[in-house]
Amino acid sequence: MAATLLTTTSGSRREAEPLSALVYRGPGACDGCAEAVAALLKLGPRPFKVRYVGPGEEVPLTAAGLAEADVYAQPGGDDDLDGTWEGLKGAAGAIRDWTRGGGRYLGFCMGGYLAGSDPGFGLLPGDTDEYIASSGASVRDERDTVVPVMWKGASRHMYFQDGPVFVLDDGADASVLARYDNGTVAAVVAPYGKGRVGVVGPHPEADSSWYSDAGLSNPDGVRFDLAHDLVEETLKGL
Structure with a gap:
């Protein structure tokens, strides 16, 4: 992985440089979604050096491009999972191999769908489905809205637009x-080989502009602690 560690004279270890994150920005990613994830990672409790990856970006989405990263983040996208997958399936093997070798995959909304397997990268112990199609869902269409969740036992609200549920295998x-x-499961972290996969169906990375542009408000206020918690849980072991 990219971050290196130095040993001090007292024998303790400290990071010599920030962890490195690649955020996908390319066909299938929705306007502003990659930038929101990048801002989240840059300003979190453990700040990252962030670069964009994808067609025409500074880093190609290849095994060589991933090799120097600690985290790969797949942001939200448009409504066409199959179309998005067509543009990304050529990199699926590289993403799986990199994660299996110790990389950390973060998926937000569409990035969560893509962590599944029908279609997707196949990184989860299970698959994904639409929340809006699940039994008892309080939202039944693809409009932008705010949904309640229970995050580690606490009631919270998050921005939502046709995000996935995660259908885990028995005993996963x-x-x-x-x-x-x-x-149903709205956010989960799971091991994949030596790596870890953290995915979320709603958008904890959404900033105030997302809410105001959609004419929405969050009763909890616009906060990023849930997104940071997802990142930190996914980083465990680094």
């Missing part, structure tokens, strides 16, 4: 961070 080795109001 995974930590559920959040559930929607109908009990």
Whole structure:
């Protein structure tokens, strides 16, 4: 991985440089979604050196491009999962191999769908489905809205637009961070080989402009602690 460590004269270890994150920005990513994830990572409790990856970006989405990164983040996208997958499936093997070798995959909304397997990178112990199609869902269409979740037992609200639920295999080795109001899984972290995969269906990275542009408000206020918690849980071991 990219971050290196130095040993001080007292024998303790400290990071010599920030962790390195690649954020996908390219076909299939929605306007502003990559930038919101990049801002989250740059300003978090453990700030990252962030670069964009994808067609025409400074880093190609290849095994060589991923090799120097600690985290790969797949942001939200448009509504066409199959179309987005067509543009990304050529990199699926490289993403799987990199994660299996110790990389950290972060997926937000569409990035969560893509962590599944039908279609997707196949990084989860299970698959994904639409929350709006799940039994007892309080939202039944693709409009931008705010949904309640239980995040580690606490009631919170997040920006939402047709995000996934995560359907885990029986006995899956995974930590559920959040559930929607109908009990389905809204955020989860799971190991993948030596790496870890952290995914979320709603948008904890959404800033105030997302809410104002959609005419929405968050009763909890616009806060990023849930997004930071997802990142930190995914980083465990680094």
